[in-house]
Amino acid sequence: MADKKKLRLVGLSGHIFLALIALGLAGIIIWLVQSRLDRHLPWVNLQPPGEVVGAKTSFTLEAGDQDSGLKEVRVTITQGDLEKVVFNRQFPPGGAPGAREELPFTLEPQALGLKEGKARLSASATDRSWRNWFQGRTTILSRDVTVDLVPLNLAFVSVNHLLHAGGTGVIRYRLNKAAKESGVVIDGRFFAGFPQPGGTQGEYVALFAIPRETPGTVIAEVVAKPGAGPPVVQRVTLKIKPRRWRHDKMNLSDNFLHKVAADFKTAHPGDPLNAYLEVNREMRKANHERLRQVCSRSNPQPLWSGGFQRFLGKPMARFGDRRAYIYQGKQVDSQEHLGEDLASLLQSPVPSANNGVVVLAEPLGIYGDTVVVDHGLGVFSQYSHLSQINVKVGEEVKKGAVVGKTGTTGLAGGDHLHFSMLLQGEFVDPLEWWDAHWLKDQLEGQWKQAATPAAPVKAAAAPAKAGKEKKGKARPVKKRRPPQ
Structure with missing residues:
Protein backbone atom coordinates (compact mmCIF):
# COMPACT_ATOMS: atom_id res chain seq x y z
CA MET A 1 0.00 0.00 0.00
CA ALA A 2 2.79 2.38 0.87
CA ASP A 3 4.53 1.69 -2.43
CA LYS A 4 1.36 2.35 -4.41
CA LYS A 5 0.79 5.58 -2.55
CA LYS A 6 4.35 6.63 -3.23
CA LEU A 7 3.96 5.88 -6.94
CA ARG A 8 0.78 7.96 -7.06
CA LEU A 9 2.59 10.93 -5.51
CA VAL A 10 5.46 10.62 -7.98
CA GLY A 11 3.01 10.48 -10.90
CA LEU A 12 1.10 13.49 -9.61
CA SER A 13 4.30 15.46 -9.20
CA GLY A 14 5.26 14.62 -12.77
CA HIS A 15 1.92 15.81 -14.09
CA ILE A 16 2.19 19.04 -12.13
CA PHE A 17 5.71 19.59 -13.45
CA LEU A 18 4.59 18.98 -17.02
CA ALA A 19 1.61 21.29 -16.52
CA LEU A 20 3.90 24.03 -15.24
CA ILE A 21 6.18 23.60 -18.23
CA ALA A 22 3.17 23.76 -20.56
CA LEU A 23 1.91 26.90 -18.85
CA GLY A 24 5.34 28.48 -19.12
CA LEU A 25 5.58 27.63 -22.80
CA ALA A 26 2.07 28.96 -23.36
CA GLY A 27 3.00 32.20 -21.58
CA ILE A 28 6.11 32.55 -23.70
CA ILE A 29 4.11 31.95 -26.87
CA ILE A 30 1.43 34.43 -25.80
CA TRP A 31 4.10 36.98 -24.94
CA LEU A 32 5.79 36.48 -28.31
CA VAL A 33 2.51 36.74 -30.17
CA GLN A 34 1.45 39.81 -28.23
CA SER A 35 4.80 41.49 -28.77
CA ARG A 36 4.77 40.74 -32.49
CA LEU A 37 1.11 41.64 -32.94
CA ASP A 38 1.76 45.20 -31.77
CA ARG A 39 -1.01 47.60 -30.89
CA HIS A 40 0.16 50.69 -32.78
CA LEU A 41 0.32 51.36 -36.50
CA PRO A 42 3.55 52.72 -37.97
CA ASP A 148 5.60 71.67 -62.92
CA LEU A 149 8.43 71.26 -65.43
CA VAL A 150 8.26 74.47 -67.53
CA PRO A 151 10.20 77.42 -66.02
CA LEU A 152 8.13 80.49 -65.20
CA ASN A 153 8.99 83.49 -67.41
CA LEU A 154 8.04 87.10 -66.68
CA ALA A 155 8.16 90.10 -69.03
CA PHE A 156 7.56 93.74 -68.06
CA VAL A 157 5.30 95.48 -70.61
CA SER A 158 4.55 99.06 -69.54
CA VAL A 159 3.90 101.56 -66.75
CA ASN A 160 1.86 104.76 -66.70
CA HIS A 161 4.05 107.83 -67.12
CA LEU A 162 2.32 110.30 -64.73
CA LEU A 163 3.74 109.08 -61.44
CA HIS A 164 3.35 111.41 -58.45
CA ALA A 165 4.39 110.87 -54.85
CA GLY A 166 1.38 109.54 -52.94
CA GLY A 167 -0.44 108.71 -56.17
CA THR A 168 -1.34 105.58 -58.12
CA GLY A 169 0.79 103.60 -60.54
CA VAL A 170 -0.08 100.66 -62.79
CA ILE A 171 2.31 98.14 -64.31
CA ARG A 172 1.47 95.65 -67.03
CA TYR A 173 3.38 92.39 -67.36
CA ARG A 174 3.15 88.98 -69.01
CA LEU A 175 3.59 85.45 -67.68
CA ASN A 176 4.06 82.35 -69.83
CA LYS A 177 2.04 80.29 -67.32
CA ALA A 178 -0.04 80.74 -64.20
CA ALA A 179 1.98 81.63 -61.09
CA LYS A 180 1.24 80.91 -57.46
CA GLU A 181 1.36 84.67 -56.86
CA SER A 182 2.46 87.69 -58.87
CA GLY A 183 2.45 91.45 -58.59
CA VAL A 184 4.60 94.49 -57.83
CA VAL A 185 6.80 95.21 -54.81
CA ILE A 186 7.53 98.87 -54.12
CA ASP A 187 8.92 100.38 -50.93
CA GLY A 188 8.73 96.93 -49.31
CA ARG A 189 4.98 96.57 -49.94
CA PHE A 190 3.55 93.85 -52.20
CA PHE A 191 0.62 94.70 -54.49
CA ALA A 192 -1.00 91.65 -56.07
CA GLY A 193 -1.57 91.56 -59.81
CA PHE A 194 -4.84 90.72 -61.55
CA PRO A 195 -5.66 89.33 -65.00
CA GLN A 196 -5.60 92.26 -67.42
CA PRO A 197 -9.15 93.46 -68.17
CA GLY A 198 -9.95 92.43 -71.73
CA GLY A 199 -6.48 90.93 -72.15
CA THR A 200 -5.42 87.51 -73.35
CA GLN A 201 -4.29 84.68 -71.10
CA GLY A 202 -1.03 85.49 -69.36
CA GLU A 203 -1.47 89.29 -69.36
CA TYR A 204 -1.66 90.99 -65.94
CA VAL A 205 -1.91 94.43 -64.35
CA ALA A 206 -0.91 95.53 -60.86
CA LEU A 207 -2.05 98.84 -59.38
CA PHE A 208 0.29 100.11 -56.68
CA ALA A 209 0.60 102.98 -54.22
CA ILE A 210 3.54 105.30 -54.88
CA PRO A 211 5.42 106.24 -51.68
CA ARG A 212 4.51 109.67 -50.33
CA GLU A 213 8.16 110.45 -49.59
CA THR A 214 10.48 109.69 -52.50
CA PRO A 215 13.83 111.02 -53.78
CA GLY A 216 12.49 111.05 -57.34
CA THR A 217 13.64 107.61 -58.47
CA VAL A 218 12.17 104.38 -57.13
CA ILE A 219 12.93 100.76 -57.98
CA ALA A 220 9.82 98.62 -58.43
CA GLU A 221 10.09 94.84 -58.59
CA VAL A 222 7.71 92.86 -60.76
CA VAL A 223 7.57 89.49 -59.01
CA ALA A 224 6.10 86.10 -59.92
CA LYS A 225 6.26 83.10 -57.58
CA PRO A 226 6.14 79.65 -59.21
CA GLY A 227 4.66 76.64 -57.50
CA ALA A 228 8.17 75.39 -56.73
CA GLY A 229 11.52 77.14 -56.72
CA PRO A 230 12.60 80.76 -56.21
CA PRO A 231 10.52 83.73 -57.43
CA VAL A 232 11.17 85.38 -60.79
CA VAL A 233 11.95 89.10 -60.43
CA GLN A 234 12.31 91.95 -62.93
CA ARG A 235 13.33 95.38 -61.66
CA VAL A 236 11.96 98.58 -63.18
CA THR A 237 13.22 102.11 -62.48
CA LEU A 238 10.39 104.60 -62.00
CA LYS A 239 10.69 108.38 -62.19
CA ILE A 240 8.48 109.93 -59.52
CA LYS A 241 7.43 113.57 -59.28
CA PRO A 242 7.98 114.60 -55.62
CA ARG A 243 5.31 116.55 -53.77
CA ARG A 244 5.49 119.43 -51.30
CA TRP A 245 2.99 118.47 -48.66
CA ARG A 246 1.13 121.14 -46.71
CA HIS A 247 1.81 121.63 -43.00
CA ASP A 248 -0.76 122.54 -40.38
CA LYS A 249 -1.01 123.09 -36.64
CA MET A 250 -3.98 121.65 -34.78
CA ASN A 251 -4.67 123.32 -31.42
CA LEU A 252 -6.17 120.91 -28.89
CA SER A 253 -8.57 122.43 -26.36
CA ASP A 254 -9.32 120.96 -22.95
CA ASN A 255 -12.97 120.54 -23.90
CA PHE A 256 -12.02 118.52 -26.99
CA LEU A 257 -9.60 116.32 -25.00
CA HIS A 258 -12.25 115.62 -22.35
CA LYS A 259 -14.73 114.71 -25.09
CA VAL A 260 -12.26 112.25 -26.63
CA ALA A 261 -11.47 110.71 -23.23
CA ALA A 262 -15.19 110.24 -22.61
CA ASP A 263 -15.99 108.85 -26.08
CA PHE A 264 -13.14 106.32 -26.38
CA LYS A 265 -12.13 103.51 -24.07
CA THR A 266 -8.42 103.94 -23.25
CA ALA A 267 -5.85 102.99 -20.64
CA HIS A 268 -5.84 106.62 -19.39
CA PRO A 269 -9.46 107.49 -18.54
CA GLY A 270 -8.39 110.08 -15.95
CA ASP A 271 -5.76 111.72 -18.14
CA PRO A 272 -7.42 113.44 -21.15
CA LEU A 273 -4.16 114.30 -22.94
CA ASN A 274 -2.68 110.81 -22.74
CA ALA A 275 -6.08 109.34 -23.59
CA TYR A 276 -6.13 111.48 -26.73
CA LEU A 277 -2.56 110.53 -27.66
CA GLU A 278 -3.40 106.83 -27.27
CA VAL A 279 -6.38 107.25 -29.59
CA ASN A 280 -4.49 109.39 -32.11
CA ARG A 281 -1.51 107.01 -32.24
CA GLU A 282 -2.33 103.43 -31.27
CA MET A 283 -5.97 103.37 -32.32
CA ARG A 284 -5.06 105.01 -35.63
CA LYS A 285 -2.51 102.24 -36.30
CA ALA A 286 -5.04 99.55 -35.39
CA ASN A 287 -7.65 101.14 -37.67
CA HIS A 288 -5.21 101.22 -40.59
CA GLU A 289 -4.35 97.56 -40.02
CA ARG A 290 -8.07 96.75 -40.04
CA LEU A 291 -8.39 98.55 -43.39
CA ARG A 292 -5.48 96.53 -44.80
CA GLN A 293 -7.23 93.33 -43.78
CA VAL A 294 -10.55 94.43 -45.28
CA CYS A 295 -8.85 95.51 -48.51
CA SER A 296 -6.69 92.38 -48.87
CA ARG A 297 -9.27 90.71 -51.16
CA SER A 298 -10.78 92.43 -54.17
CA ASN A 299 -12.86 91.65 -57.24
CA PRO A 300 -10.46 90.54 -60.02
CA GLN A 301 -12.12 92.83 -62.59
CA PRO A 302 -12.86 96.59 -62.47
CA LEU A 303 -16.37 97.34 -61.25
CA TRP A 304 -16.16 101.11 -61.72
CA SER A 305 -17.46 103.08 -64.69
CA GLY A 306 -15.86 106.41 -65.62
CA GLY A 307 -14.37 108.90 -63.17
CA PHE A 308 -15.05 108.70 -59.45
CA GLN A 309 -17.72 111.07 -58.15
CA ARG A 310 -16.59 113.75 -55.70
CA PHE A 311 -18.77 114.63 -52.72
CA LEU A 312 -19.90 118.24 -53.13
CA GLY A 313 -18.38 119.90 -50.09
CA LYS A 314 -15.82 122.50 -49.09
CA PRO A 315 -12.26 121.12 -48.74
CA MET A 316 -11.25 121.37 -45.07
CA ALA A 317 -8.15 119.16 -45.12
CA ARG A 318 -6.19 117.59 -47.96
CA PHE A 319 -4.52 114.26 -48.58
CA GLY A 320 -0.94 114.22 -47.31
CA ASP A 321 -1.27 117.17 -44.91
CA ARG A 322 1.38 117.04 -42.19
CA ARG A 323 -0.32 117.85 -38.92
CA ALA A 324 1.33 119.06 -35.71
CA TYR A 325 -0.93 118.75 -32.65
CA ILE A 326 -0.44 121.60 -30.15
CA TYR A 327 -1.53 121.59 -26.51
CA GLN A 328 -0.82 124.53 -24.22
CA GLY A 329 1.71 125.92 -26.67
CA LYS A 330 3.70 122.66 -27.07
CA GLN A 331 3.65 120.08 -29.85
CA VAL A 332 2.46 116.77 -28.41
CA ASP A 333 1.99 114.69 -31.57
CA SER A 334 2.27 114.64 -35.37
CA GLN A 335 0.39 112.61 -38.00
CA GLU A 336 -0.30 112.47 -41.73
CA HIS A 337 -3.81 113.12 -42.99
CA LEU A 338 -4.56 110.33 -45.46
CA GLY A 339 -7.74 111.52 -47.10
CA GLU A 340 -9.85 114.53 -48.09
CA ASP A 341 -12.07 116.23 -45.51
CA LEU A 342 -15.14 117.74 -47.18
CA ALA A 343 -17.74 119.78 -45.29
CA SER A 344 -21.29 120.51 -46.47
CA LEU A 345 -24.65 120.83 -44.74
CA LEU A 346 -25.20 118.90 -41.53
CA GLN A 347 -25.94 115.22 -42.15
CA SER A 348 -25.64 115.55 -45.92
CA PRO A 349 -26.26 112.41 -48.03
CA VAL A 350 -22.97 110.76 -49.04
CA PRO A 351 -22.90 109.15 -52.51
CA SER A 352 -20.79 106.15 -53.48
CA ALA A 353 -17.95 107.44 -55.64
CA ASN A 354 -18.45 104.62 -58.15
CA ASN A 355 -19.92 101.17 -58.70
CA GLY A 356 -18.75 98.50 -56.30
CA VAL A 357 -19.48 96.13 -53.43
CA VAL A 358 -19.61 97.14 -49.76
CA VAL A 359 -16.91 95.32 -47.75
CA LEU A 360 -17.14 97.26 -44.47
CA ALA A 361 -20.01 99.11 -42.78
CA GLU A 362 -19.29 99.59 -39.08
CA PRO A 363 -17.67 101.86 -36.47
CA LEU A 364 -13.92 102.15 -37.08
CA GLY A 365 -12.16 103.86 -34.17
CA ILE A 366 -10.91 107.34 -35.03
CA TYR A 367 -12.86 107.27 -38.31
CA GLY A 368 -16.19 106.70 -36.59
CA ASP A 369 -19.01 105.05 -38.54
CA THR A 370 -17.37 104.02 -41.80
CA VAL A 371 -18.26 102.45 -45.15
CA VAL A 372 -15.66 100.89 -47.47
CA VAL A 373 -16.53 99.94 -51.07
CA ASP A 374 -14.53 97.55 -53.27
CA HIS A 375 -14.30 98.76 -56.89
CA GLY A 376 -12.20 95.84 -58.18
CA LEU A 377 -8.50 95.39 -59.04
CA GLY A 378 -7.58 96.25 -55.44
CA VAL A 379 -9.24 99.72 -55.55
CA PHE A 380 -11.33 100.78 -52.53
CA SER A 381 -13.06 103.98 -51.38
CA GLN A 382 -13.64 104.94 -47.73
CA TYR A 383 -16.38 107.16 -46.24
CA SER A 384 -15.95 108.10 -42.57
CA HIS A 385 -17.38 110.12 -39.64
CA LEU A 386 -20.87 109.17 -40.83
CA SER A 387 -23.89 109.88 -38.67
CA GLN A 388 -25.85 107.17 -40.49
CA ILE A 389 -24.93 104.06 -42.52
CA ASN A 390 -27.40 103.08 -45.25
CA VAL A 391 -25.72 99.95 -46.68
CA LYS A 392 -24.66 96.48 -45.57
CA VAL A 393 -21.59 94.34 -46.23
CA GLY A 394 -21.98 92.42 -49.49
CA GLU A 395 -24.41 94.93 -50.97
CA GLU A 396 -23.77 96.10 -54.53
CA VAL A 397 -23.90 99.87 -54.96
CA LYS A 398 -24.03 102.06 -58.04
CA LYS A 399 -22.22 105.34 -58.56
CA GLY A 400 -24.17 108.04 -56.71
CA ALA A 401 -26.08 105.65 -54.46
CA VAL A 402 -26.32 107.02 -50.90
CA VAL A 403 -24.14 104.99 -48.51
CA GLY A 404 -24.78 107.20 -45.46
CA LYS A 405 -24.87 110.74 -44.10
CA THR A 406 -22.09 113.03 -42.90
CA GLY A 407 -21.57 113.38 -39.17
CA THR A 408 -19.17 113.80 -36.26
CA THR A 409 -18.54 110.19 -35.19
CA GLY A 410 -15.00 109.14 -34.35
CA LEU A 411 -12.23 111.68 -33.90
CA ALA A 412 -14.05 114.55 -35.62
CA GLY A 413 -14.45 118.10 -34.38
CA GLY A 414 -17.29 119.02 -36.74
CA ASP A 415 -19.74 117.55 -39.25
CA HIS A 416 -17.88 116.51 -42.41
CA LEU A 417 -17.00 113.59 -44.67
CA HIS A 418 -13.55 112.03 -44.54
CA PHE A 419 -13.01 110.43 -47.97
CA SER A 420 -10.07 108.17 -48.82
CA MET A 421 -8.95 106.03 -51.74
CA LEU A 422 -6.95 102.87 -51.03
CA LEU A 423 -5.04 100.33 -53.09
CA GLN A 424 -5.06 96.97 -51.31
CA GLY A 425 -5.15 98.84 -48.00
CA GLU A 426 -2.59 101.58 -48.80
CA PHE A 427 -3.84 105.17 -49.01
CA VAL A 428 -3.43 107.08 -52.29
CA ASP A 429 -4.32 110.60 -53.43
CA PRO A 430 -8.07 110.81 -54.26
CA LEU A 431 -7.51 113.77 -56.63
CA GLU A 432 -6.35 111.44 -59.40
CA TRP A 433 -9.39 109.20 -59.05
CA TRP A 434 -11.72 112.20 -59.29
CA ASP A 435 -10.10 113.08 -62.63
CA ALA A 436 -11.91 111.19 -65.42
CA HIS A 437 -9.17 112.07 -67.95
CA TRP A 438 -6.43 110.69 -65.70
CA LEU A 439 -8.44 107.52 -65.13
CA LYS A 440 -9.01 107.02 -68.85
CA ASP A 441 -5.50 107.89 -70.05
CA GLN A 442 -3.20 106.78 -67.24
CA LEU A 443 -5.05 103.78 -65.84
CA GLU A 444 -7.49 102.22 -68.27
CA GLY A 445 -5.30 103.31 -71.17
CA GLN A 446 -2.60 100.94 -69.95
CA TRP A 447 -4.62 97.81 -70.57
CA LYS A 448 -6.43 99.13 -73.63
CA GLN A 449 -3.26 100.04 -75.52
CA ALA A 450 -1.33 97.65 -77.75
CA ALA A 451 0.85 95.27 -75.75
CA THR A 452 4.16 96.86 -76.74
CA PRO A 453 7.02 96.89 -74.18
CA ALA A 454 7.79 100.42 -73.07
CA ALA A 455 10.32 101.86 -70.66
CA PRO A 456 9.05 104.22 -67.95
CA VAL A 457 9.49 107.88 -68.77
CA LYS A 458 9.94 110.94 -66.63
CA ALA A 459 6.79 112.02 -64.86
CA ALA A 460 4.97 115.18 -65.86
CA ALA A 461 3.84 117.87 -63.46
CA ALA A 462 1.54 116.94 -60.59
CA PRO A 463 -2.19 117.42 -61.13
CA ALA A 464 -3.47 120.86 -60.20
CA LYS A 465 -5.08 121.27 -56.81
CA ALA A 466 -7.85 123.60 -55.81
CA GLY A 467 -6.37 127.06 -55.32
CA LYS A 468 -2.94 128.37 -56.29
CA GLU A 469 0.21 127.20 -54.60
CA LYS A 470 3.48 129.12 -54.78
CA LYS A 471 6.77 127.41 -55.43
CA GLY A 472 9.30 127.07 -52.66
CA LYS A 473 8.71 125.99 -49.09
CA ALA A 474 5.49 124.35 -48.06
CA ARG A 475 3.14 127.04 -46.85
CA PRO A 476 1.11 126.67 -43.64
CA VAL A 477 -2.63 126.17 -43.85
CA LYS A 478 -4.52 129.00 -42.23
CA LYS A 479 -7.99 127.48 -42.23
CA ARG A 480 -9.11 125.77 -39.05
CA ARG A 481 -10.26 122.22 -39.55
CA PRO A 482 -11.74 119.58 -37.30
CA PRO A 483 -8.84 117.54 -35.86
CA GLN A 484 -8.55 113.90 -36.85
Missing part, protein backbone atom coordinates in the same frame (compact mmCIF):
# COMPACT_ATOMS: atom_id res chain seq x y z
CA TRP A 43 3.52 56.42 -38.79
CA VAL A 44 4.82 58.26 -41.85
CA ASN A 45 5.14 61.90 -42.93
CA LEU A 46 6.49 63.73 -45.97
CA GLN A 47 8.21 67.11 -45.73
CA PRO A 48 7.92 69.78 -46.93
CA PRO A 49 4.17 69.98 -47.47
CA GLY A 50 3.06 71.37 -50.80
CA GLU A 51 1.05 70.70 -53.91
CA VAL A 52 3.68 71.35 -56.59
CA VAL A 53 6.63 69.21 -57.70
CA GLY A 54 9.26 70.99 -59.77
CA ALA A 55 11.91 69.64 -62.13
CA LYS A 56 14.04 68.72 -59.11
CA THR A 57 12.39 68.75 -55.69
CA SER A 58 13.94 67.66 -52.39
CA PHE A 59 11.87 65.84 -49.76
CA THR A 60 12.43 64.24 -46.36
CA LEU A 61 10.55 61.07 -45.44
CA GLU A 62 9.83 60.80 -41.71
CA ALA A 63 8.68 57.44 -40.30
CA GLY A 64 8.73 55.21 -37.23
CA ASP A 65 6.98 52.41 -35.32
CA GLN A 66 6.52 52.33 -31.57
CA ASP A 67 6.23 48.56 -30.99
CA SER A 68 8.03 46.27 -33.44
CA GLY A 69 10.04 48.79 -35.45
CA LEU A 70 10.15 49.51 -39.18
CA LYS A 71 10.53 46.88 -41.87
CA GLU A 72 10.30 49.04 -45.02
CA VAL A 73 9.46 52.54 -46.27
CA ARG A 74 8.58 53.43 -49.84
CA VAL A 75 7.65 56.52 -51.90
CA THR A 76 5.85 56.26 -55.24
CA ILE A 77 4.39 58.73 -57.73
CA THR A 78 1.48 57.91 -60.03
CA GLN A 79 0.35 59.74 -63.14
CA GLY A 80 -2.41 58.08 -65.13
CA ASP A 81 -1.43 54.42 -65.62
CA LEU A 82 2.23 55.13 -64.88
CA GLU A 83 3.52 54.36 -61.36
CA LYS A 84 7.16 54.87 -60.42
CA VAL A 85 9.10 54.10 -57.24
CA VAL A 86 10.86 57.27 -56.12
CA PHE A 87 12.48 55.98 -52.92
CA ASN A 88 12.73 52.63 -51.10
CA ARG A 89 14.50 51.57 -47.91
CA GLN A 90 14.41 48.30 -45.92
CA PHE A 91 15.35 47.77 -42.26
CA PRO A 92 17.44 46.75 -40.36
CA PRO A 93 19.86 48.38 -39.99
CA GLY A 94 17.87 51.18 -38.42
CA GLY A 95 14.15 51.30 -37.86
CA ALA A 96 14.37 50.13 -34.22
CA PRO A 97 11.19 50.24 -32.11
CA GLY A 98 10.43 53.82 -31.10
CA ALA A 99 13.17 55.28 -33.33
CA ARG A 100 12.42 58.19 -35.66
CA GLU A 101 13.85 57.85 -39.16
CA GLU A 102 14.46 60.95 -41.32
CA LEU A 103 15.40 59.99 -44.88
CA PRO A 104 16.11 62.68 -47.52
CA PHE A 105 15.53 62.02 -51.22
CA THR A 106 15.14 63.97 -54.47
CA LEU A 107 12.29 63.63 -56.94
CA GLU A 108 13.02 64.32 -60.63
CA PRO A 109 9.72 63.73 -62.49
CA GLN A 110 11.13 64.06 -66.01
CA ALA A 111 13.73 61.33 -65.37
CA LEU A 112 10.88 59.02 -64.34
CA GLY A 113 8.95 59.69 -67.56
CA LEU A 114 6.33 61.99 -66.01
CA LYS A 115 4.83 65.00 -67.79
CA GLU A 116 3.41 68.33 -66.64
CA GLY A 117 0.05 67.94 -64.95
CA LYS A 118 -1.65 66.23 -62.05
CA ALA A 119 -0.06 63.30 -60.20
CA ARG A 120 -0.37 61.48 -56.88
CA LEU A 121 2.55 61.19 -54.46
CA SER A 122 2.36 58.38 -51.88
CA ALA A 123 4.59 57.43 -48.94
CA SER A 124 4.20 54.16 -47.00
CA ALA A 125 5.74 52.62 -43.87
CA THR A 126 5.50 48.90 -42.95
CA ASP A 127 6.35 47.52 -39.48
CA ARG A 128 7.85 44.14 -38.40
CA SER A 129 4.76 42.85 -36.64
CA TRP A 130 3.27 39.36 -37.31
CA ARG A 131 -0.04 40.82 -38.33
CA ASN A 132 -1.44 40.23 -41.83
CA TRP A 133 0.10 36.72 -41.87
CA PHE A 134 3.54 37.91 -40.84
CA GLN A 135 3.59 40.66 -43.50
CA GLY A 136 3.29 43.51 -40.97
CA ARG A 137 1.00 46.50 -40.89
CA THR A 138 1.31 49.38 -43.37
CA THR A 139 0.42 53.07 -43.13
CA ILE A 140 0.04 55.04 -46.39
CA LEU A 141 0.09 58.82 -46.80
CA SER A 142 -0.97 60.27 -50.18
CA ARG A 143 -1.32 63.76 -51.61
CA ASP A 144 -2.34 65.15 -54.99
CA VAL A 145 0.41 67.21 -56.60
CA THR A 146 1.00 69.13 -59.80
CA VAL A 147 4.12 68.33 -61.80
